[in-house]
Amino acid sequence: MILKSHLLSMIIYAFFVCVVLALIRREKRGNQIKYALSLFLFMVAGALLFGWFMYLFVL
């Protein structure tokens, strides 16, 4: 069984999504890299923040 770590699974998922969306939504290479990096950071940081936020509602 691979990728037992949910964090690693989420990071790999975010990576692939960012690569595909950057290629679709931006034309120039520089813009693609900027867009992919910012999207990746937003996705990972957002998921971590939301994860900690949910920790407040543990029963």
Added chain:
Amino acid sequence: MQRGGGSRLYLALICKLYSFIMFLQQKMKSKSIICFLLGWLIPGLGHLSLKKFWRAGIFFVSISAMTALGLIMGGKIYSFQTENPLTILAFFSDIGNGLLYILSKVLSLGMGELKKSTFEFGTAYLAGAGLLNYLIALDAFDIAAGKKK
């Protein structure tokens, strides 16, 4: 008499031109639809047919890797069922995988292994790959239609 013949010739020319334009439009439309269908069937194939080799390769590798990881993690590919309405959404995202969805039905892939702790993530990977493949196929459609470079 000559005037009448000239106007008829003009009319015939206009008709020919109009039909030629319509033919070209239809051809362009069918080309973009074919690109969309190719892109949907196999990730990146639509871009490959448009000679966008790098994009096609990256799309193929990304979507294939996501799908393979989803299957290895024991994710489920949903078929159409109305018992649980939410699975209809999952079905529409899974069908975006194109050929893989058809293969999964033939080869009994993606049955979903609930015992695995990675089942949920595997299912999310498969659904995500399908949804991204829709976007890729639509991108190929736009490029073929001349809306995008």
